[in-house]
Amino acid sequence: MPSVASRDGLMQGEASVAELVLRLYIAGNSAGSRRAEQNLHDLRALLDNQAWRIEIIDVMRRPELAEQAGIIATPTLSCEHSGRPRRIVGDLSDKKRVLEFLGIETGDDP
Amino acid sequence: MTAQDDVDLTGVLERVKTGVAAFDELVMGGLPRARTTVVGGTPGSGKTVFATQFLAHGITTFGENGVLVTFEEPPADIEANMRGFGWDLAKWRKEGRLAFVDASPPATDELVIGDFDLAGLLSRIEHAVKNANAKRVVLDSLTQLFDHFIGDPKILRRELFHISTALKKSGLTVLMTAERNSEYGEITRHRLEEFVADNVVILRNVLHYEKRRRTIEVLKMRGSHHAEGEAPFTLLASQGVVAVPLSSLRLEQQSSTVRVTSGNPAIDEMCGGGFFRDSVTLVSGATGTGKTLLVTNFLAGGVAAGEKAILFGYEESKGQLFRNASGWGTDFTRMEAEGKLKVICLYPEAQGLPDHLLTIQSLVDEFKPNRIAVDSLSALERIAPDTGFREFLISLTSFIKKREIAGLCTATSKSLIGGESVSEQHISTLTDSIILLRYIQEQETMNRGLMVLKMRGSEHAKEIRRFTIDGSGMHLGESFKRAPNVFKT
Numbered sequence: 001m002p003s004v005a006s007r008d009g010l011m012q013g014e015a016s017v018a019e020l021v022l023r024l025y026i027a028g029n030s031a032g033s034r035r036a037e038q039n040l041h042d043l044r045a046l047l048d049n050q051a052w053r054i055e056i057i058d059v060m061r062r063p064e065l066a067e068q069a070g071i072i073a074t075p076t077l078s079c080e081h082s083g084r085p086r087r088i089v090g091d092l093s094d095k096k097r098v099l100e101f102l103g104i105e106t107g108d109d110p
Numbered sequence: 111m112t113a114q115d116d117v118d119l120t121g122v123l124e125r126v127k128t129g130v131a132a133f134d135e136l137v138m139g140g141l142p143r144a145r146t147t148v149v150g151g152t153p154g155s156g157k158t159v160f161a162t163q164f165l166a167h168g169i170t171t172f173g174e175n176g177v178l179v180t181f182e183e184p185p186a187d188i189e190a191n192m193r194g195f196g197w198d199l200a201k202w203r204k205e206g207r208l209a210f211v212d213a214s215p216p217a218t219d220e221l222v223i224g225d226f227d228l229a230g231l232l233s234r235i236e237h238a239v240k241n242a243n244a245k246r247v248v249l250d251s252l253t254q255l256f257d258h259f260i261g262d263p264k265i266l267r268r269e270l271f272h273i274s275t276a277l278k279k280s281g282l283t284v285l286m287t288a289e290r291n292s293e294y295g296e297i298t299r300h301r302l303e304e305f306v307a308d309n310v311v312i313l314r315n316v317l318h319y320e321k322r323r324r325t326i327e328v329l330k331m332r333g334s335h336h337a338e339g340e341a342p343f344t345l346l347a348s349q350g351v352v353a354v355p356l357s358s359l360r361l362e363q364q365s366s367t368v369r370v371t372s373g374n375p376a377i378d379e380m381c382g383g384g385f386f387r388d389s390v391t392l393v394s395g396a397t398g399t400g401k402t403l404l405v406t407n408f409l410a411g412g413v414a415a416g417e418k419a420i421l422f423g424y425e426e427s428k429g430q431l432f433r434n435a436s437g438w439g440t441d442f443t444r445m446e447a448e449g450k451l452k453v454i455c456l457y458p459e460a461q462g463l464p465d466h467l468l469t470i471q472s473l474v475d476e477f478k479p480n481r482i483a484v485d486s487l488s489a490l491e492r493i494a495p496d497t498g499f500r501e502f503l504i505s506l507t508s509f510i511k512k513r514e515i516a517g518l519c520t521a522t523s524k525s526l527i528g529g530e531s532v533s534e535q536h537i538s539t540l541t542d543s544i545i546l547l548r549y550i551q552e553q554e555t556m557n558r559g560l561m562v563l564k565m566r567g568s569e570h571a572k573e574i575r576r577f578t579i580d581g582s583g584m585h586l587g588e589s590f591k592r593a594p595n596v597f598k599t
Contacts, residue, residue: 025230027227027229027230027233028229030227030229032224032225032226032227059229059230059233059234060229060233063233063234063236063237064237066230066233066234066237067211067212067234067237067238070212070213070216071230071231071234072213072228072230072231072255072258073222073226073227073228073230073231073259074226074227074228074229074230075226076226076230078218085216085217085218085219086218086219086220086221087216087218087219087220087221088220088221088222088223089220089221089222089223089226089259090221090222090223090224090225090226091223091224091225091226092223092224093223093224094223094224097221097223098223101219101221
């Protein structure tokens with residue numbers, strides 16, 4: 001479990017051992033970024049049994065963090081729990097595919 | 111429209127030198143500042159080298175720092191690969207004169223769902239530009255980026271256009287590379303150039319008669335003039351891309367009336383007093399007619415008159431040439447020891463014609479001879495037929511004239527008696543003088559004959575002179591009374 005330094009942007013969730021860190025890289029106030037942010041919060045609301053922590057990183061304000069993470073496209077959701085990091089580029093509108101790709105068990109269809 | 115807009119459009123664009131001198135000439139001084147140029151080429155055509163040279167030249171020569179956005183190889187690999195060209199990217203990076211944006215494929219699983227933009231990339235580039243205070247930006251290569259987001263070419267086009275516009279607005283001169291599928295066909299894969307490029311440059315690496323021929327072509331230059339057609343170039347260790355200036359672009363050499371000796375008083379007389387100082391003479395004849403002897407005389411005659419002479423031999427080794435010369439009473443070893451003579455022997459196959467030309471040019475500029483001999487052009491023609499050879503000849507002859515030195519080249523006729531060679535056809539219009547050496551059969555004996563066929567800007571003897579060769583060189587005798595028609599070309 002990597003320690004998570006304080007990031008610029010919105011921080012949510014509580015620290016726990018099995019915590020899942022989801023970083024969403026957005027670009028300012030673009031429509032796509034706002035949609036992705038909203039979709040991510042909707043997902044989290046749907047799955048309130050999961051230990052998630054969401055970090056929102058604005059690449060316009062923190063380009064060095066985008067550089068560190070090698071972000072090219074925005075919005076990008078980066079899921080850094082175990083093994084190979086997984087990333088989703090786009091506005092996360094297809095929630096089913098997002099969860100499938102992240103390997104998150106939902107029990108039922110969101 | 112304001113007056114300022116007018117100025118922008120009429121081609122008084124500020125130029126940014128690329129570091130490829132002959133290329134800058136093709137585009138009237140360099141790439142226009144604050145514009146985007148797409149450099150297209152097949153894999154291995156030299157795109158990355160060209161692009162890196164553009165950055166390197168800015169950093170070392172003009173104090174213009176650069177940003178290299180790499181989509182293909184990680185920065186460490188590029189630093190290692192470019193060291194061979196003498197560019198210390200790692201040092202410049204540490205000094206803050208070069209910044210990388212590493213956009214090489216990450217080791218992550220990735221999925222694209224829905225619309226996206228490339229603001230991440232743009233903000234990283236702008237961040238790097240700010241950190242390095244950069245003036246030049248290279249994106250290498252766009253094709254890799256397209257392959258990354260293979261399913262969304264429309265989004266990418268829109269986003270690349272956006273990035274290109276944003277960088278130009280910041281006054282940055284941008285060079286983007288893109289892959290081509292074939293040497294002659296679609297300009298770039300995904301037709302990138304249509305929406306991002308103000309200028310399009312094509313690098314080619316064509317297999318031609320089992321030889322690689324590299325050329326560079328300026329296809330489009332928005333709002334400005336440029337030379338058309340392909341210009342040959344070569345990739346040299348410690349230098350990078352070196353384009354070969356096509357001297358056919360200009361005919362500005364002065365014509366001299368100063369005469370210099372051919373090394374043989376009788377031939378001088380036939381030529382109306384010797385060769386002109388800045389002229390190129392072709393000696394053509396079958397094998398064994400005495401071409402190399404004329405070359406030897408030409409060099410020795412110059413050295414005897416206090417000049418410096420250089421010989422490029424492509425048929426015989428240095429040892430053979432020196433032995434031949436001493437067989438005719440000429441001591442090359444002493445001349446070379448005195449620094450009056452330089453003899454360079456190379457296998458024609460050792461390198462391509464553009465490299466041969468650059469070798470000749472750099473050695474001539476280093477040694478500064480008054481006369482130069484090339485023995486033989488036919489050997490060089492063997493390695494690059496057709497257009498490549500003609501370009502080589504044009505560049506060579508005009509180089510010789512520009513340096514105002516006397517040149518003597520030889521060409522070998524294919525048939526022993528009479529006949530003509532392809533080199534003669536090529537070169538006869540490019541040289542100022544032509545001397546023919548031929549075997550002539552008279553009853554039971556085979557004799558040699560010499561004729562001055564052409565002598566630009568001068569009277570010359572019209573007769574065919576008999577000559578013999580012995581231990582002291584060439585001796586011209588009487589003219590033939592009834593020679594068969596073996597001198598036509």
